[in-house]
Amino acid sequence: MRDRKKARERAEALVSQMTVDEMASQLKFDAPAIERLGIPAYNWWNEGLHGVARAGTATVFPQAIAMAAAWDTDLMKAEASVISEEARAKYNESIKHGDRDIYKGLTLWSPNVNIFRDPRWGRGHETYGEDPTLTSRLAVPFIEGLQGDGEYLKTAGCAKHFAVHSGPEALRHSFDAKANKKDMYETYLPAFEACVKEADVEAVMGAYNRTNGEPCCASEELMEHILREDWKFEGHYVSDCWAIRDFHEHHMVTKNGVESSALALNKGCDLNCGCTYLCLKEALNKRLTTKEKVKEAAIRLFTTRFLLGMFDETEFDKIPYTAVESKEHLELSRKAAEESIVLLKNNGILPLKKEELKIIGVIGPNADNRSSLDGNYHGTASRYITALEGIQDYVGDDVRVMYAKGSHLFLDKEEALAQEDDRIAEALSVAEHSDVVVLCIGLDESLEGEEGDTGNAYASGDKENLEFPKSQQRLMHAVLETGKKVIVCNFTGSAMNLSEAEEKAEAVIQAWYPGSQGGKALANILFGEVSPSGKLPITFYRTLDQLPDFTDYSMKGRTYRYLTEEPLYPFGYGLSYGDVQVEKAEFAKAPEKEQDAEICVTVKNYSEVATRDVVEVYIKNQDSKYAPVNPALCGFAKVSLGAGEEKELTITVSKEAYKVVNDEGEKIFDSSSSVLFVGTNGPDKRSEALTGKMTKQLVINW
Known part of the structure; x- marks a missing residue:
C-alpha cells in the first residue's frame, strides 16, 4: 500500500x-x-x-x-x-x-x-x-x-x-x-x-x-x-x-x-x-x-x-525494453479489438464460410488505411493489420481477395487530373466479380479529432453533421445498388448516419478505430472465429434534428437517458452469433434503501455458438420529479457462454441508483417505486425491435 x-x-x-x-x-x-x-x-x-x-x-x-x-x-x-x-x-x-x-x-x-x-x-x-x-x-x-x-x-x-x-x-x-x-x-x-x-x-x-x-x-x-x-x-x-x-x-x-x-x-x-x-x-x-x-x-x-x-x-526498474509490443501484449490488443466490435445488423450472412466463397471483394477508403486503426493520441505499431490484410491473411490462398479503394477518404477524386469519382468504376467491377463485398468506410483522426491537430475543413476537429464525406456517400450508394451481398464496416469513433446501410446492406459492423491488430480481429469476427460481443456506448441518432444545438450543455434531449425520439441504433445495443437470453433475475435478498442490491441473474446461450455477451441493468425511479426521462444504466457484467451453456452471475446495483439528482444538485430519494430492467440490451422499444428480446423487470415498492 x-x-x-x-x-x-x-x-x-x-x-x-x-x-x-x-x-x-x-x-x-x-x-x-x-x-x-x-x-x-x-x-x-x-x-x-x-x-x-x-x-x-x-x-x-x-x-x-x-x-x-x-x-x-x-x-x-x-x-x-x-x-x-x-x-x-x-x-x-x-x-x-x-x-x-x-x-x-x-x-x-x-x-x-x-x-x-x-x-x-x-x-x-x-x-x-x-x-x-x-x-x-x-x-x-x-x-x-x-x-x-x-x-x-x-x-x-x-x-x-x-x-x-x-x-x-x-x-x-x-x-x-x-x-x-x-x-x-x-x-x-x-x-x-x-x-x-x-x-x-x-x-x-x-x-x-x-x-x-x-x-x-x-x-x-x-x-x-x-x-x-x-x-x-x-x-x-x-x-x-x-x-x-x-x-x-x-x-x-x-x-x-x-x-x-x-x-x-x-x-x-x-x-x-x-x-x-x-x-x-x-x-x-x-x-x-x-x-x-x-x-x-x-x-x-x-x-x-x-x-x-x-x-x-x-x-x-527491472521491467525490460522487450516488454514493449510483446507477443502477449499484441494478443491482448487483438482480443480487445474483437470484444469492441459491434454487430449492428446481420441478415444471416455472418459468419462467412470460407469454403462457400471463391472471391471476396474488399472495397473502401478505410479497407487498407492504417490511420483508421489508430484513432488519436496513439503510439506507433511495428506492424499494422488493416481490414484488407486481415481478410487476406485469414483466407490465404483458398479464396481470391479483390480490392478497390473506391474513393478518397474525403476528396472527390483520387488523382488530381482525373474526373470526379475516379475510383467508383473499379469498385463496381470488384463488386460484380465477388461473391460477397466487405465495404470499409468511415473517418480517421484527420476528420474527427482535436482542434489544432489535422482537423476537418474548418480545422476544428469536430464533425459538421452525421453524414459520411460525399465521395464515400456516392461510393456506398453505388456498391449497395449492385445487388451484391454487402457487409458495411464503419471505422469511426462516433455515431454516423448509417440509415442506407441499415436499409440495404446484409450486415453492418461498427469497427471503431480498432488498434494495430484491428484487421485480424475483424477477420476473426467476419469468419466466426469469434462471436461479436460489443455493445454501443453511445446512441446512433437518425439525424441531427433529434439533438439540441451543439453549444447547449443542457442534457435535455441528449443521450439515451433524455432522448424522446427513436434512434437508429440505441445505447447498449449489439448483436452476436449466439442467442443469449436472461432466463431469470431476482434479488439475492429484499432490497433496502441504504444498501447496495445484489441481483442474481441466470443466463443461457440457446445457440450452438460459443459467445460473450453483456447483461445490462437499468433503473427507472417511478413517480420521481427528477428522474431522467428514460431508464438509466445502473449495472452490467460481461459473461462468456459456451454452446448451450447456462450460468448464474451476480450484479451489484449501488444504493445510489435509487436516488435522483434534484435541481440543486443534491442526491435525494423521492420515488414510490423503482423498476429494474435486466437484459442483454436496454429496455427501449428500438432495442426490442432490433433484437426481438425483452428485458426482465424487478419492481421495488418503497
Missing part, C-alpha cells in the same frame, strides 16, 4: 531546500534539473489513452471509445496494466540513455472521462461514451491498471478534462460551458468523482473552457470546493496545454500572463502545461500570489514523483 504521508514528508523536506525560483521552475511541465539537490529534469507530459503515445513503438490498443464498447471491466484493467508496463519499460530505457524528453515520463495524462454528449464532438472517441455510470465503471479499473497496487505508483493516471468539456473544439479556448447543478451532479461530475474517490487517481487535468463563468484551470467551485473540499483529492492538478494563457488571450478574465499565472496558482493549479508560469516570479514581486502557494504546488508535484519511486530503486 502506498504511503502518501511519507511521500509528502519527503517532498516537504526536499522542497524546503529550494529557493523560490527553483520551486517555481518545477511547476512547468518541462521541469529543469536542480543539480545541487540531485534532482534530474523531468517532463510531465505523456499520454496513455490506448497505449503509450507519441514516443515511438508501443502496443496500439483500440481507441478509448472502442475499449468502452467492450463493456468489460477486467479487460480495461488488463489493457491499462500493459500500458503502464510499456511506459515503465520505455522510461527505464530513455533515462539510461539520458533522454528525459516529452512523452518519455511516467505521468500519463489519461483517461479522458468527459461525457460524449454530442456526436459532433471531434474528441468524443477519446472518451468512454455518453453514460456517466458506464464511464465511471470503466475508468476506475483503467486507473487501477495504470497505477498498480504496490508500494510505488507504476505510472500516475490523470482524469481529464475537469469538467463539463465536450466541444465545440473551435470555441474551446473562449467558450463558457453553462450547466445547471442537476446536470453537473447527474452527468458531468460522477466519473471524475469515481476516479478520485474509488481509483485514487493521482492527477486531475483542467479543461480549456470556462464552466459557469470560471476558467476550469482556475475555478473556485470545481477545484477548491468540489475537488479538494468535497472529494478530498490529494494529488496534483495540471492545466490543459496552454489553457492558462487563454485566461487573458481569450476568456478575458485577466489582463496578462502575470495575472493569469497568479490566478491559476491561487486556485490550486499545481502544474502548468504551457509556459505562463514563467510569469510567476513577477506575480510574486507584485504580490499577486505568495511563496506559500508556490511551495505547496511544488510539494504536491514532488509527492507524486516520490510515489513513483523516481528517487528510489523500485521493482519497476
